Amino acid sequence: MGAATQQGWDEEVDLLIFGAGAAGMTAALVADHEKLKVLLCEKTGMVGGITSTSGGTTWVPGTTLSAQAGVPDSVxxxxxxxxxxxGARGGDEAREAFLQSGPQVIDELARISDVKFVAATAHPDYVSGPGAAFGGRALVPAPFDARVLGKAFARVRPPRKEFMGLGGMMVxxxxxNALLAPFATFANxxxxxxxxxxxxxxxxxHPxxxxxxxxxxxxxxxxxxLCKRDIEVRFESPLVELVREDGRVTGAVVATPSGGRRRIGARRGVVLATGGITRHPTLRNQLFPAGARGLSLAPQTHTxxxxxxxxQVGANVENGGDxxxxxxxxxxxxxxxxxxxxxSVWPHIILDRAKPGLIAVNSRGERFVNESDSYHDFVMGMLRDAQQRGEQGPRVAAHLIVDAAFIHEYGLGLLMPGRSAARIAAFERSGYLVKGATLAELAAKLQVDAAGLARTVDIYNRAAREGKDPAFERGSSPMNRFNGDASQQPNPCVRPIGAGPYYAVTVWPADLACSAGLSGNANGEVLDHAGHVIAGLxxxxxxxxxxxRGTYPGPGTTLGPAIVFGWRIAKYAANGGKANATQNVRAARACA
Incomplete structure (x- = not known):
């Protein structure tokens, strides 16, 4: 792997970055601000990666934005x-680094770039516990008028088609609510x-x-x-090989759009931000449970x-913890x-699962989880239930069951609320929405145990009439109640399932990001199997x-660390591979 150096570099930079998602672009932006010569290589012809198709919420505690929004938060x-x-799952030092740097990262990005966030006054953490927040930690990207990009707008990966109306309109x-009921009021x-x-x-x-x-x-x-700073993003330039000499990564071999290869030296290091293992041809099968391998929300190129x-240079891969x-x-x-x-693949985030009058059942017609919990915890419930029942096929499925009133009030999946009978029928004909005049008929169409479904609905309804859910405590957390329907009292997440007809949509697990990945320390340096730093990587x-470590504490807990560690890596590289005052986690903790 030293051949590239023996023959000389085709070019040299200070920091060579692979992957133009939120993490890679943040690293490039901050490194340039720190006067480093930066090259950002992107495998595809567009920036954004899975960031572009995500909700964009970014979880960073303790920012000044939270105080400005009237919901002050503390680290x-x-x-x-x-x-x-x-708990004791490990990774304490890296999490401490994230907590200490986060507020400074958000402040600095606001100063040096057009990256702007707004702290959500109400966007609860996904898990209850000491120190949980109802608002302030979830930062929402400010809307952006992409006309300022001119022709470069074509380089921004579009969102999921399901998130656009009229063939290309984000809402x-x-x-x-206004667009779903345009004639309800003059304001709408x-x-x-x-x-x-x-x-x-x-x-x-524009397209x-x-x-x-x-x-x-x-x-x-x-x-x-990046464009305003003239930071080069080299498209269709995937990483071919890392070059390592005397134990240090000194550069990389990069493919070019023409089919050739360039040897690029990196004086301060190489940064990997290529999207993770979600579609890796072998690691996906080795690490992911069988029931969750069939569907991914990641771009096809995230291999x-x-x-x-x-x-290939000795880095260790962690299994992701939980x-x-x-x-x-x-x-x-x-x-x-x-x-x-x-x-059309629809992520069931908040619009239907938390609402009152919906239950999720397995093939036995039994509930298995608090339907109003976070999307991650919902699927974890699916996977645990399937394992307990010995159903670990290529895909684990669950069915969201509702009555006709629910369909009109809240919609279900791709079917938005208030749709006409003709629209509902069209979703039926496509096979997406399953309808049954009775629960028994619905169960037969879903190939679900009919007696089990009838028993489940009866048990659920008896408690639901009093707004209770003793089986799964639905509506017991701030996050549950926030995503429910406040007009439904006493529990915004619970009401009986009424008379037929009944409807169902089937859901499967999909990965939206990965917890498994390369071992790293508080400065984003990659570690080998012995826990030693691979210098320059x-x-x-x-x-x-x-x-x-495989938990999902709150909204945006993938993007928050992505941005913060992109920032920390750039600062660390700019400081010659030494932690500065804001990065010296151990010293800060010792003085606390």
Missing amino acids: DDARRFLASVV ARADL FRRTIAVVGRYAMDRLR RGTQLVMGNALAARLYYS GDGVDRAR SPGLWMPCSIRRARNGQADAD FACGNDLASIF
Whole structure:
């Protein structure tokens, strides 16, 4: 692996970064600010990775933004919270580094770039416990007008097609109700005209709408910041090989769009931010449970290149602790042409599972989880239940069961609320929505045990009439209640399932990110099997094993560490591989 050096480098930079998602772009932005010569190589023709298709919420405790929003948060509270959630699973030093650096990272990005967040006043942590927060820690990317990017807008990976209306229009959550019921009020009508009118004008010049929200706004803001600084992003340039000399990674071999290869030296180090192992051809099967291997929300190109190349120079891969993946229950509407890449995959985040009058059942017709818990915890419940029942096939499925009133009030999956009978029928004909005049008929169509389903609904309804759920304590946490329906009292997450007809949508586990990844320390340096630093090699984002060890504490607990460790790596590299005052975790803890 020293051949590249023996023949000389084709070019040299200070910091060579692979992967233009949130982690890689943050590292590039901050390294440039620190006067390093930076090159960012992206495997595909677009920036954003899975950041672009995500909700974009970024979990960083203790920021000034939380105080400005009127929901002040403290790092000390977050530390207590994470101690209760993660416990003795390890990774304490890296989590402490994240907590200490997080507020400074958000402040600095606001100063030096167009990356702007707003602290959500109400967006509870996903797990209850000492130090949990109801608002302030979840930072939402500010909407972004992508017209300022000009032709470079085409380089921003679009969001999931399911998150766009009219073939390319992103809709802010605050506008959703207006667009779903445009004629309900004059205010709704006016807002609908404004949003759709802007989109219509966009389509005269652009392939999709330029008013960006969620993860797409975050990715575009980062890319715009790179463009303003003239930081080079070299597209269609995947990592081929890491070059290691005398125990140190000194550069890499990079493929070029023309098919050739370039040998690039990296004086301060190489940073891996290539998206993790989600679609790695062998690690996925080795680490992921069988029931969760069939579906992924990651881009097809996230094949674990960075992790693979790091393993070739002796890097260690961690299994992710409690779970190698971070999960989302998803339903699938099959495309008419039978092509899998044309299917519509809907992540069941908050719009239906937490609402009153829905239950999730397995093939026995039995409930297995608190349906209002986080998407990750919901799927963890699916996987545990399947394992206990000995059902570990290629896909583990569950069924979301509702009555007709629920469909009209809240929708279900891809079917938005308030849809016409014709629209509901169209979802039935496609096979996405299953309807039964009776529970027995619904069970037969779902191939679910009919007696089990009838028994489950009876038990659930008896307690639900009093707003209770003794089986799973649904509605008992702030997060449950926040995502429920406040008009349903005494429990916003619980009400009886009424008379038929009944409807169901089937959901499967999908990974939205990975917890398994490369071992690393508090500065993002990659470690070998003995726990020693591989000098000159760094990892962040999904390439780095999760600091939460397979738990999912709150909204944005993948993007938060991705950005913070991208920042820490850039600062560490700029300081010549020495921790500065803000990064010296052990010293800070000793003085606390």
